[in-house]
Amino acid sequence: METVWSALVDPHRRALLDLLREGPRAVGELAGELGLSQPMTSKHLRVLREADLVRVRTQAQRRIYTIAPDRMAELDAWLAPYRRLWNDRLDALGRHLDDDDDDRKET
Amino acid sequence: METVWSALVDPHRRALLDLLREGPRAVGELAGELGLSQPMTSKHLRVLREADLVRVRTQAQRRIYTIAPDRMAELDAWLAPYRRLWNDRLDALGRHLDDDDDDRKET
């Protein structure tokens, strides 16, 4: 769990995950799209790998990285009890003000 | 947003928020319950304060800290597109068991 937090705190690693959310990619593609050097990309991917946030499969010389969202569910579980707090707060605001009324939960 | 991440990455600060989720408390109480020194508690609270994750009000010599969950909603927003991923995964696993359409949380 702490590994997940320390992996996600870095903006580059979150950007990597955002890219991988659209589909599996090789290291070179990720580096190119983020404007990141290849060694740094590999290092960041290693951190994500050791946090079980991504998986890798080998295809010729390329390493194809895939997102593995299970551990992010843990983060969501941590966040869950707080979600109630800000929902209540939005409810309270919505009762007093009319500008924020609909669509406050479940994207 | 980055401020929120770097504030939440520290386990002590997350523990502080977990305590404040149950209700507002003074610095001394928080320090006592976490076994943390008073200066460190104040410093961590400062980080949370500057990330707008807590608010403080003065009551005599005490500073009463309250949770301010609005910024955590941003984190939830970042997490939202991933939630679809692991929900799909759970759906695939549990398709033959209990099959309801959407909301499967609230344990």
Place this chain on the structure above:
DNA sequence: CCCTTATATGCCTTGACACGTATATACAAA
């Protein structure tokens, strides 16, 4: 006014981490 309580801040050390550069490893084609 002291004096005590409660909290914040300043200084310092240490450790972790991001980054760049260079090199190593893995695989494939010639």
Place this chain on the structure above:
DNA sequence: TTTGTATATACGTGTCAAGGCATATAAGGG
């Protein structure tokens, strides 16, 4: 094997933050 491509790792460096300790600030009570 040699060469080229793709990725990983090793090393050195600078930065930044957590932690302890001491001290400053604030507020109330005698």
